[in-house]
Amino acid sequence: MSQRVLEILNPPHNALVIPKRGMVDRLCLSWLGWLGVDQAIFFNLLTRFWQAGAGFITLLFVARYLSPQEQGVYYTFNSVLALQVFFELGLTFVVMQFASHEMAHLEWTINGTLAGNSHAKARVASLLRLAANWYAVAAGSLILVVVPAGLLLFQRQASALDGVVYRLPWTTLVVFAAGSLLISPIFATLEGLGKVAEVARFRALQEIVSTVLLWLALCSRWGLIAACVFQASRLLSGGLWLFARQRPFLLDLLRLRSRHCGIHWGREIWPLQWKIAISWISGYLITQLFNPILFVFQGPVLAGRMGMSLTLASGLSGAAMAWINTKAPLFGILVARKDYRQLDRIFFTALWRCLLLGCVGAAALWLGVLYLGHVGHPLSQRLLTPSQLALLLVISVMGLIVSAQATYLRAHKQEPFMVLSVVNGVLTGLSALWMGWRFGVTAMLAGYFFTMLLAGLGWGSLIFCRCRRLWHVPQQS
Structure with a gap:
C-alpha cells in the first residue's frame, strides 16, 4: 500500500492530540486511542x-x-x-x-x-x-x-x-x-x-x-x-x-x-439516488409515525412521553453512529481501490466501537431513568416506563447494526437495502397503527421490536453477507 493511502487511512491532521503532561493525560490519550476517537x-x-x-x-x-x-x-x-x-x-x-x-x-x-x-x-x-x-x-x-x-x-x-x-x-x-x-x-x-x-x-x-x-x-x-x-x-x-x-x-x-x-446524472447518479431516497423517506416516515398515532388513539400525554423517549434514543444512536458515518468517505476510497481487506478491517473495528458505545450508553440511560423514577423525580413522568424504554433502547442498538451495514454497502455505489427499507417501513407502520389503536405503547414497541429483529436485522444481515461475498469475489480470486 502506498504512503499516500496510509496517510488517508491515518491522517495526521485528523488525529486527536492531547498534550502528554501527566498520567491523567496519558490515560485519556490511551483511552481515546483505544476507542478510535479522531478529530x-x-x-x-x-x-x-x-x-x-x-x-x-x-x-x-x-x-x-x-x-x-x-x-x-x-x-x-x-x-x-x-x-x-x-x-x-x-x-x-x-x-x-x-x-x-x-x-x-x-x-x-x-x-x-x-x-x-x-x-x-x-x-x-x-x-x-x-x-x-x-x-x-x-x-x-x-x-x-x-x-x-x-x-x-x-x-x-x-x-x-x-x-x-x-x-x-x-x-x-x-x-x-x-x-x-x-x-x-x-x-x-x-x-x-x-x-x-x-x-x-x-x-x-x-x-x-x-x-x-x-x-x-x-x-x-x-x-x-x-x-x-x-x-x-x-x-x-x-x-x-x-x-x-x-x-x-x-x-x-x-x-x-x-x-x-x-x-452523467441519468446513467450514474439517478439509479442510486432514487433507491436511497426511497430508503430515507421510509425511515423518515417510521420515525415520525409513532407520535401522531399515540396522539390520536392514546392521548397527548403518552405521545409526549414517546416523543421525548424517541429523542433520547435517537440522540444516542446518532452519537454511536459517528464511528461509522465519519468513515463513510474512506469506505468509498477503499472500494474504488478494491482494497477490500482494509475496508473490512476498518469497518468491523468501527462497528464494534459503535456497538460498544451504543450498549454502554443505552445501559447508562436506562439506569438513569430508573434512578429518576426511584427518587420520584418529575422528569420520570415525562418518559416511557423503564420496561418500555428498555425495549426502545434495544431496538435502537439493533438499528445501529442495520445502519452500519447499509453504509458499508452504499460505499459500493449500490443500494440493496431499498426493498428492505420499504418492507420494514410498511410493516412497522401497520404494526404501530394496529397495536397503538388496540393495545397501547408496550404492544406498539413489541411490534416494532419483532419487525426490526426479523425484517431489519435478520433480513438485512442476509443481504449484507450475500452482497459482500458477491461484490468482493474479484479480489479473492
Whole structure:
C-alpha cells in the first residue's frame, strides 16, 4: 500500500492530540486511542452532546419567552420544515460517495486545490455542477411548495393564533432553509474528498454559535423571528466558511471544463439516488409515525412521553453512529481501490466501537431513568416506563447494526437495502397503527421490536453477507 493511502487511512491532521503532561493525560490519550476517537468523531460527538444539552435549555427559553400559542407555532415550524427531505431525495449521501470514489485518484495540495488524475478531477467538477443544479431546483421548489403549505396549515388555526405574527417569520425561515439546502452539496463533496474532520469541526462551531444567537433572540423577545435568526446564522456562517476556507478549491473546479470526463446524472447518479431516497423517506416516515398515532388513539400525554423517549434514543444512536458515518468517505476510497481487506478491517473495528458505545450508553440511560423514577423525580413522568424504554433502547442498538451495514454497502455505489427499507417501513407502520389503536405503547414497541429483529436485522444481515461475498469475489480470486 502506498504512503499516500496510509496517510488517508491515518491522517495526521485528523488525529486527536492531547498534550502528554501527566498520567491523567496519558490515560485519556490511551483511552481515546483505544476507542478510535479522531478529530472527526470527536467533533461529531461534541455536536451531538451540545444539541442534547442545548435542546433542553432551548425548551426553557421557549417556555419563558414565548406564549403558549407561539410555542406551538415554533415547534410546528420545525416539523413542517423537515419536509425538505422530500426535496433533497438523498442526493447529499450520493454526492459524498461519488466524490470519495474519485478521491482514490486525487490528493490535496498545500494551496487547497486538488491534484492528481485529471479524469477524476474533471468528474469531481462535473459532480459538483450537477449537484448545484439539482439543489438550485430543490431550493426553489422548497420555497414555492412549503411556504404556502405552511401558511395554509397555520391558517386553519387562525382563531387560536389571534395576535401571533407568523406569516413573515415562516416565509423568512423557509427562505433561509432553502439557502442552506443550496450550499449543502459543497459540504457533502468536501466530506467525500476527505475533509470530514474539517467539516465536523466547523459544524460543531456553527451549531454552538447558532444556538447562542437563538437564545439571545428569544431573550430579546423577538418572538418567532428567533427561529429565523437560528436558520440565518447557519446559512451565513456556512457561506462565509466556504468563501474563507474553500475558495481556492471551488474556483479551481469552476474553471475546469471537460465534456468527455463528466458524470452523467441519468446513467450514474439517478439509479442510486432514487433507491436511497426511497430508503430515507421510509425511515423518515417510521420515525415520525409513532407520535401522531399515540396522539390520536392514546392521548397527548403518552405521545409526549414517546416523543421525548424517541429523542433520547435517537440522540444516542446518532452519537454511536459517528464511528461509522465519519468513515463513510474512506469506505468509498477503499472500494474504488478494491482494497477490500482494509475496508473490512476498518469497518468491523468501527462497528464494534459503535456497538460498544451504543450498549454502554443505552445501559447508562436506562439506569438513569430508573434512578429518576426511584427518587420520584418529575422528569420520570415525562418518559416511557423503564420496561418500555428498555425495549426502545434495544431496538435502537439493533438499528445501529442495520445502519452500519447499509453504509458499508452504499460505499459500493449500490443500494440493496431499498426493498428492505420499504418492507420494514410498511410493516412497522401497520404494526404501530394496529397495536397503538388496540393495545397501547408496550404492544406498539413489541411490534416494532419483532419487525426490526426479523425484517431489519435478520433480513438485512442476509443481504449484507450475500452482497459482500458477491461484490468482493474479484479480489479473492
